[in-house]
Amino acid sequence: MSKNDSSGASKKLSWLLRHGAGEAGLEMDAAGWAEVEDVRRILHMGRAALEAAVEDNTKARLELRGTRIRACQGHSLRGMPVTCEALEATWDEVRDDTPVFHGTRVAALEGIAREGLLPGERTHVHLAEAIDSTVGKRAAVDVMIEVSPPRLRARGLRLHRSPNGVLLARHVPVSAITGLVPVIERARRREGELLAIFGFTAGAAATG
DSSP, X not given: OOHHHHHHHHHHHHHIIIIIXXXXXXXXXXXXXXXXXXXXXXXTOOHHXXXXXXXXXXXXXXXXETTEEEESSOOBSTTOOOOHHHHHHTSEEOOOOSOEEEEEOGGGHHHHHHHOBOOTTBSSEEEBSSTTOSSSSOSSOSEEEEEXXXXXXXXXXXXXXXXXXOEEESOBOGGGEEEEEEOSHHHHTTHHHHHHHTTOOTTOOOOO
């Protein structure tokens, strides 16, 4: 299988296992697991091609265990049989107090300052362990929002880590946002203005 073919197969697998199970009629449990043979039948994919697609998937989003396969995280709420509770039961709870990060665009900041980070049509908000992390954030972002795990826990919210290293929370309230780091030059030039959206000042360290 060529690299392009593997990439295309990987995208089909990701769509089916994260968003399209209901539409495609794929039987799946509440933690996102489906039978490999059912997936192969729906996608008309050989076992070797499926294994190559899992191996080549960007950010290791797919998990293959024997006769079952699933997406590690990133599931849609609509049209999918997964539940937050069942997914979280298969992830590790993060008990560390080290700040975590969420990458976003400048245009989204005012809404985030009002409502916090919401999962939208997904089950969870995706977070990363570091500003330069390769998992848990979009490829192209303007700023990284700093989030305090202790403040999440104070609001009764837990932080989890999926098998591919993405950190996840059901949502992030404004009170758990403790900083903002511009990562592109355009955002750096507006740093003071962007910090002010959250009531932060340049050089001021957040606590807790």
